[in-house]
Amino acid sequence: MKDIHIPQNNKATTNFQYFLKVQNFSYICNMKYDEAKNKFISTWGSLGTLWGINKAMAQIHALLLISPEPLTMEDIMEQLQISRGNTSTNLRQLMDWGIVFKENKMGERKEYFTSEKDVQELARQIAKERSRRELKPTIKILKDVSNIEQDGTQKTEELIKQTKSLHEMAETLDIMMNKVIGQDHNWITKALVKLIK
Amino acid sequence: MKDIHIPQNNKATTNFQYFLKVQNFSYICNMKYDEAKNKFISTWGSLGTLWGINKAMAQIHALLLISPEPLTMEDIMEQLQISRGNTSTNLRQLMDWGIVFKENKMGERKEYFTSEKDVQELARQIAKERSRRELKPTIKILKDVSNIEQDGTQKTEELIKQTKSLHEMAETLDIMMNKVIGQDHNWITKALVKLIK
DNA sequence: TTATAATTTCAATTTTTTCTGAAAATTTCA
DNA sequence: TGAAATTTTCAGAAAAAATTGAAATTATAA
Numbered sequence: 202m203k204d205i206h207i208p209q210n211n212k213a214t215t216n217f218q219y220f221l222k223v224q225n226f227s228y229i230c231n232m233k234y235d236e237a238k239n240k241f242i243s244t245w246g247s248l249g250t251l252w253g254i255n256k257a258m259a260q261i262h263a264l265l266l267i268s269p270e271p272l273t274m275e276d277i278m279e280q281l282q283i284s285r286g287n288t289s290t291n292l293r294q295l296m297d298w299g300i301v302f303k304e305n306k307m308g309e310r311k312e313y314f315t316s317e318k319d320v321q322e323l324a325r326q327i328a329k330e331r332s333r334r335e336l337k338p339t340i341k342i343l344k345d346v347s348n349i350e351q352d353g354t355q356k357t358e359e360l361i362k363q364t365k366s367l368h369e370m371a372e373t374l375d376i377m378m379n380k381v382i383g384q385d386h387n388w389i390t391k392a393l394v395k396l397i398k
Numbered sequence: 399m400k401d402i403h404i405p406q407n408n409k410a411t412t413n414f415q416y417f418l419k420v421q422n423f424s425y426i427c428n429m430k431y432d433e434a435k436n437k438f439i440s441t442w443g444s445l446g447t448l449w450g451i452n453k454a455m456a457q458i459h460a461l462l463l464i465s466p467e468p469l470t471m472e473d474i475m476e477q478l479q480i481s482r483g484n485t486s487t488n489l490r491q492l493m494d495w496g497i498v499f500k501e502n503k504m505g506e507r508k509e510y511f512t513s514e515k516d517v518q519e520l521a522r523q524i525a526k527e528r529s530r531r532e533l534k535p536t537i538k539i540l541k542d543v544s545n546i547e548q549d550g551t552q553k554t555e556e557l558i559k560q561t562k563s564l565h566e567m568a569e570t571l572d573i574m575m576n577k578v579i580g581q582d583h584n585w586i587t588k589a590l591v592k593l594i595k
Numbered sequence: 596t597t598a599t600a601a602t603t604t605c606a607a608t609t610t611t612t613t614c615t616g617a618a619a620a621t622t623t624c625a
Numbered sequence: 626t627g628a629a630a631t632t633t634t635c636a637g638a639a640a641a642a643a644t645t646g647a648a649a650t651t652a653t654a655a
Contacts, residue, residue: 248536482603
């Protein structure tokens with residue numbers, strides 16, 4: 202499988218059958234699953250960097266998300282072609298985020314990993330962590346900065362005015378996010394309905 | 399100014415006066431403004447990397463956001479201690495994002511730059527760009543991947559199921575974001591009120 | 596048009612981040 | 626307890642990203 206090059210962003214090959222010639226035998230080979238899987242993993246991987254986690258971490262997560270069975274570290278290393286250390290470190294981080302879990306199988310020494318499979322729960326968990334890691338500390342600093350003493354100069358006035366606005370907006374966002382965290386599993390749909398009204 | 403070391407995360411120095419001894423003269427020097435300004439710029443800078451723009455870009459933006467007057471490239475280079483090339487490149491990117499603008503002063507050859515000052519407008523602009531750059535392309539790929547043909551295997555079923563869920567969620571988010579973009583300037587507060595109800 | 600002020604571009608360099616792999620640590624089984 | 630299986634850690638290597646600075650380009654005024 203890993204010797205077949207799968208075009209990543211080539212529209213023409215989506216939902217297509219591949220015709221392979223191997224040692225004088227010809228096969229019509231349905232690549233749909235592997236192609237789709239690779240596309241998903243690599244897309245999720247590059248998206249990861251956009252919301253602050255690295256590629257390997259996001260790819261491991263993607264792999265676990267679509268895997269019906271828990272995977273071992275070996276499985277992950279082999280499928281993504283990454284080192285043991287890298288795998289170990291990133292699995293730990295995913296567990297810190299609360300979106301990947303360790304599992305043990307009876308009679309087996311090695312550890313298995315699964316991801317949170319409910320995407321709404323996943324979103325809630327991510328919202329919760331981002332609030333804690335990024336939003337809350339920012340809010341604190343904006344509050345400090347916007348509380349400096351007025352000295353009558355225009356530049357101080359502008360600094361206070363702008364950081365106050367940002368502070369207010371950040372607090373609103375945080376409240377919204379925490380509302381969302383406390384909602385039931387269909388919050389996204391419900392929130393949408395409310396916004397449209 | 400740039401020779402005075404300003405402690406960045408030191409609670410004890412916030413809102414404090416500094417006592418300086420320079421060449422036998424003593425001053426009580428109110429550092430509030432500069433300290434606050436530096437704290438804001440460096441915080442905004444490191445936050446930037448978390449939502450996908452680099453440090454210099456975010457710092458330039460921060461500087462323009464709190465500057466009552468438009469600034470030239472020279473001003474920015476000097477205040478942030480970065481090179482001309484860096485400044486030019488990042489200003490261009492900020493303009494691509496639609497949150498920084500060029501201004502010309504009559505009789506002056508050089509260009510001046512300002513930032514969008516209304517933070518709600520800023521948020522709307524950012525939401526719009528992120529939808530265009532990240533969310534929309536992701537939605538397209540999730541749609542493609544979730545449309546592969548069922549082949550009866552469990553792994554294919556799982557891949558389809560999970561990518562379908564993600565696709566649905568991403569679409570909902572995108573719709574929400576675009577709703578928000580079309581709202582008036584107080585959308586955040588209004589959205590919050592709706593969610594709380 | 597020419598001189599010059601201002602900006603952009605980009606190859607080379609520096610800095611930061613990620614990744615590897617082997618040694619150390621931990622866990623489990625007998 | 627000891628040996629084997631498994632995981633973690635971390636110094637150094639590799640890769641990626643950001644930054645510089647000087648040459649090329651563009652715009653302006655005389």
